[in-house]
Structures are given as C-alpha cells and as structure tokens.
Amino acid sequence: MESLISFKGNREGIYIHIKDGEFEIIKQQLQSKLNEAGNFFFGSNVINFKGKQLDSKEENELKSIVEKKYGIAVDNYNEQTEEENFFQGIExxxxxxxxxxxxxxxCIKYDGNLIVIGDVNAGGQVIANGNILVMGSLRGMAHAGCDGNIKAMVAAFDLQPTQLRIAHIIARKPDNDDVTVSKWPEVAKIEEDIVLIEPYLRKK
Amino acid sequence: MGEVIVITSGKGGVGKTTATANIGAGLAKLGKKVVVVDADIGLRNLDVVLGLENRIVYDIVDIVNKVCRLKQGLIKDKRYEGLFLLPAAQTKDKTAVSPKQMQQLCNDLKEHFDYVIVDSPAGIEQGFQNAIAGANRAIVITTPEISAVRDADRIIGLLEAKGLHDPLLIINRIRQEMVKRGDMMNIEDMIDILAIDLLGVIPDDEAIVISTNKGEPVVSDEVALSGQAFRNITKRILGEEVPLMDLDVDETILTKLRKLIFGK
Structure with missing residues (x-):
C-alpha cells in the first residue's frame, strides 16, 4: 500500500507531507511511521503539515497525536514569516x-546589491536580491529585489530598459515610441504596486 | 609568426564572407602573405566569392584528418601574389572539425603566413566555436539593423568570454542618405551600444554585388566607394592611420575637391 505520509525538510525545518487519502488511513499511517521512527523525532520541532488540505478539526487531531504521543512540537508556522525572509541589505x-x-x-545574478560599471545592453540581464545600479545605459532587463524585497530599486545613468522588475512587479517600456528620453540619471522604485521612474537629482 | 584574425557576426548575411575575401585580397595587394580560411563547413562560399571554386581538390576536413598535407590543401590565387585559400568541406558538417584541431591548424598556418583570416559561419554553435578557437584577434561585422547589432553584441560577449578582448567593428552596408533622413541607425548609435573600436565603414554599394557574382574582390575596384572602404580597412589592420571616408554621395565634386586641397 502506498505511503501517504512522509517527513520532509526545507530551510525552515521539518514538515509532514500528507498525500490525498482517507483521513483514518492517514492517521494510522502517521502513527505507524512515528512508531517506526521511535525516539528519532523526540523533542524536535515540526513546522507544519503540507500537501492534502486538512480542515481544522483534522489538523488538530493530527497535531495532538504528534505532540502528546511523540513529544514533537508543532509550530504553526505561517506563510508571513517566509515573506520576511528576503534580502535586507538594500540600505x-x-x-x-x-x-x-x-x-x-x-546574465549577471547576485544575492546582494549589484553595481555595473558599464552598460547593460538589450538582451542582457542583471538580477539581484538587492538594488541594481548601472553606471551607464541600462537597455536590457533588470530585476531588483528578486527574492521579494519590494523596497529595492534600480538606478541608471541612462534608464532605457526593455523590461524592469522589482520584487514581483513587472514593468515594460511603453509600446509607443515617443517616450521622452531623459538626459539625466533616473531611479525606478515601487510605489503602490506601480513602478515609478523619476530623476534622482531633483534639481534637474 | 603571423596573426590569426577571425571575422564573425552572429547574424547571417551581413557580409562576413565578402569582408574576408576583400580583406584577404587587400592585404595580399599590400605585399603580405595571406591565407583566408573558410570555417563554414557545409555551406562554403568563400571559394565562390573569390572565384576559386573550380580549383578545389582538398579541403579543411582533409587537412585536419591528415588526408593531405597542408600545402596541398591551399589554393593559390593567381591574381594576387601571396593570397591563398583554404576551402571548407561542402559534404560534411560543422562537427567534422573540433576546436582543438582548428587551433592546431591555425598555429600551423601562422608559421607560414603573415595573416590568417578565418571566415566564421553565422550562429554561435560549434562552427563559430571552431572559427574562433585559434584566433588572436577578432573583427565583428554588422549592418545598421537592430537585429544585426543585437547579434553583434552577443558575439562580442562570447568572444570576451573566450579571451578575445577588444574586437574591432566593421559596419557594412550603410546608406548615408537614409541615415541623414533618420531612417537608419547611424555609426555613433552603433558604437555607443557595442562599445568597441571602429575598424571601418562600408557603404551599401552595387559594385559589391557585381564583384561577388564575378568572383573578383571589390577591393581591386579603383572606382567603387566600397573598394576604397576595404582598402582603408586593410591599411588600418596594418596599423596605418586612415581617416574615415566621406560617405556623402550628394556632395558636389567641387566641394570634394576643396576638401582635398584645403583640407576643410
């Protein structure tokens, strides 16, 4: 019989993956799995159940089995914490x-801030977890805050990207050709889910 | 010890073969010993452009596989003292030669010639990798079209990754009257994007089509503007400083003369 229960790990910790099946079988299998493991999991933390959608009653039942019988604490880890996990060093x-x-x-990728002393040509890509600064023309694609930091920004002496991404937001050059070409350096950032481009030397 | 120069572009049909033939012939005319190598195995053209097709016995694949000696595979061009052609194989494909073999071949040729000019195939796959394997210098050729410039940019990046830094740029098929109208990219735009040094500009010229079809390099055409452009390029390759040619066609002869005499 196919096993519906498996223990898996990611960078947050261990979680219990549950395949779709009848709840009674799941319960049985979970208990037998934990019996097999003996003391292996004793005192450890399990972060959550994943896989099959459980209703709260079922989840509580499983939780109490895991916690009371086998001494494994279940942190009810919420998705929010994962979102906070992005690169923080943009300041x-x-x-x-x-x-x-x-x-x-x-394609240049870096898990921090990225500075290009030169141009980024069309068809080239710069991707960073933090800010991107191009000390030249940016004509290719830039993706700042690529692991989710929405406060990341892209700055260039000549900002003409084919596409600009910050965190999960994607913006592209307007289709009509008559976009005013700026003569001075500009910075792109996100304000209210919209990519905003402005000169960073306000006096100009 | 000679120098190996690869002529490449990424995009097809921008004039790699024409440039190879003319630069080779141009350098030979100036007294250098030159071999032009067709690395476009399976789609050979250089022999046709040079008018030497009917004299091919052995080709590049025969030489690397030691079917014949190096000297046997080289075709001497009777019109230009010192110009030789190493033709590509037509019945094989790009995998018939490995980059290592190509490197060895270039090293062997360098011993006997002042210049080894390699005509690269279009694309960035093995044919291109073969062509650049033995090169000391690269010339990137483009036309004033956004797609050709984009491919040239990609090629420059690949050349740099292989240690061929600072390639030189040839802009082919420029039409000055269209540039003036703003309908064609101008030279400055392209240099701005590609950020490499310019070796020369060749105007769009009917004479090239005619000479290519006849199998006579246009570099020998004393009248054609494109012939002059290629002569200037060969001089620059030899280290001479030659100013960029005036491509304005609608200029009157009088103003041209005045420029010649008064330098203004």
Missing part, C-alpha cells in the same frame, strides 16, 4: 561590482 549590505558591459545573452 547597507553586500554588493558586487561588475566592471564590464553586460552584453546580449549574458
């Missing part, structure tokens, strides 16, 4: 410098 944090032009077909 001050690790930064990579690229001293060359990023050309078509090249």
């Amino acid at each position: 001050e944090g690790k930064t990579k410098f690229i001293r060359s032009t990023v050309r078509s077909g090249q």
